[in-house]
Amino acid sequence: MSYKLGVIGFGNIAKAIITPILDQKLIKSNEVICLVNSQKSFENIKKFYKHNIDIFPVSSDKAHLVWNCPTKLLSIKPQQLENIEEINTKKNTDNILVSILAGISISKLEKKFPNHKCVRAVTNIPITIRNGLTAISWGDRINEDEKNFVKNLFKNSSKVFEFPEEYLDIFLALTSSSPAIIALIVEALSDGGLNGGLSKKLSEELVLDMILGTILLLKDSKITTSDLKNMVTSPGGTTISALRVLEEKSLRSALIEAIIAATKKSKEFS
């Protein structure tokens, strides 16, 4: 069997990337080979995963077959990278390795996988519901066909952007870290509703629908954020009272600083 795609680490994010491609038959299930670490994950995927892919635990004597694939998706946790050893079975230095590991630079990948042309992708958790954002930075020697193949891996589950690697840290801060900031805002606003006497469940439902509605309004009517702010802020009214408190507490500055801190940490890792 000649596999087209090898997936090293078939966890949450890899499944989110690969499943829509298999669903749409853009790649056949017998063209994909996946590796996991544990016997337990292997058995779970064999039993419950909806596509009949070839999957092996790393301890299997078939595991080395992944290294024959022309394209590999590396989707383990960054701290598991030290357990991976490149096997150059076909002495093919034209193979592509796409890493989605947070904070692992292209130069680190090239040192670890010297026989591969390396690609670094940063994606975010909404990819698990096919609403992700993915930025890709290319290593050397990658041609247009190869770029298209890699972009197509992500296109069914996310919007795809191409950036020089230096921008991946800010992209990660804005798109991968910020879902946690949004979750925190939802939680805090819901606590405000709770404090006003609503149940936690209802408060959270109202906040989520308010955020969804606001975002749709911003996107659909193409108004700016300041237009929207002005639309709901009347002189001496409730909204300006709320905004004044946020200015006093420096919320804007706190959010900017949060993005700067996440960017800095990402740079330190890579």
Ligand SMILES: NC(=O)c1ccc[n+]([C@@H]2O[C@H](COP(=O)([O-])OP(=O)(O)OC[C@H]3O[C@@H](n4cnc5c(N)ncnc54)[C@H](OP(=O)(O)O)[C@@H]3O)[C@@H](O)[C@H]2O)c1
């Ligand atoms: N979670 C996020 O929000 C997010 C967003 C964007 C990008 N990422 C990046 O995506 C990557 C994967 O994250 P995830 O959430 O999908 O992790 P995950 O669910 O823990 O999946 C990791 C996978 O790697 C396998 N694995 C571990 N060691 C291995 C080895 N030596 N050989 C082969 N397979 C091995 C694991 O197998 P077992 O199950 O058997 O241990 C598991 O299938 C991370 O590097 C992260 O930085 C994550």
